[in-house]
Amino acid sequence: MIDSARTSPIRVEDTTSVEISPKDRFVTVYGRKPVLEALDDPRLEVDKVLLAEGARGPAAKEILDAARRRGVAVQRATAQRVKVLAGNGRHDQGVLADVVAPRMKPLALGLEDHPRGLLLLDGITTPANVGMILRTATAAGLDGIVVPRRGVASIDPLVVKASAGVAFRAPVLRCATAGEAAGLLAEAGYPIYALDAGARESIYTADLPERAAYVLGSETAGISDDVRPHVTGWLSIPMAAGVESLNVASAAAVLCFEVVRRRVSR
Incomplete structure (x- = not known):
């Protein structure tokens, strides 16, 4: 099963007509403190600020002054x-x-770069977990983290905080749902592996191809029914001392660094 996946061609459909949504280009932060932090960080490029029409007083002035210093446009809108x-x-x-x-x-556009190791988040709704996964996968050097717009915690200030700011520069790939992502990955020739505590094959001993996608499911529901039909194989992380499983963010860390370790040792 794994050997045949190794020789499967990587195919990407023509994506010249792919429309890029603003949600696929920006991380939207909200609240006075997160917005001020973004404006005060010279490493970040802020496209625009949206301020409620009724916002007045010192807090609003501080935001307006910070935006003016950075040359960032401020638009007014209803609350x-x-x-x-x-x-x-x-x-x-x-x-x-x-x-x-x-x-x-x-x-769809990210697949044009023929990424090797990809992580797909499926049903992970806790912002702290999503943020930590983005930080870990980026630090490990994975080529992409697929974060669906539905069914997964939005990349908001809570996720940004949990990632310690790495969410802004993480290699995030967007799609509507995890099921849609799994379908696109399968069509492009990527074998898809899912973590499951009861799987017989271990991430340390399985014969894994260099190009593959790995799915992390929610801690309550696991891998969703839309993704399961596309799963090539199931992998476990061996546990000792009677420990049943790891938090999903911890499991992601073990998985990401094992994937990259194999890459550099080839």
């Missing part, structure tokens, strides 16, 4: 519009900013 775009009505505080994520792109 409701800000809430809708932020996607979090309780914590937006009437302001959001679109921060350019230079390595973020649609999955």
Whole structure:
């Protein structure tokens, strides 16, 4: 099964007509402190700031002054519009900013670069876990982390904080759902492996191809039904001392560094 996957050609359909959504180019941060932090960080390129029409006083002035210093355009909008775009009505505080994520792109376009090791997030809804996975996978050197727009925690200030800011420069590949991503990866010739504590094959001993995608499912539901039909094989992380499993972010760290270790040792 694994040997045949090793020789499968990597195919990518013509993507010249792929429309790039703003959600596939920017990380949107909301709230006064996160927006000010983005504006004050010279390493980040802020595309624009959206400020609620009723926002006045010292806090609004601080944001306006910071944007002016950086030469960033500030647009006014209704408070409701800000809430809708932020996607979090309780914590937006009437302001959001679109921060350019230079390595973020649609999955279809990312496959044109023929990435080797890819991580697919499936149903991981805890922002802290998503943030830590982005940080770990980027640090390990994986070529892409597929973060669906639905079914996975949005890349918001909570995820950015958990990633210690790495989310802005992580090689994030976007698509609508994990099922859609699995279908695209399978069509492109990528074998897809999923982690499962009960799998007989270990990530340390399985014969894995250099080009492959690895799925991490939610801690409650596991791999979704839309992704399962595309799974090539199941892999486990051996546990000792009666420990049943690892937190998904910890499992991602073990997996990512093992994938890259194999790459450099070839």
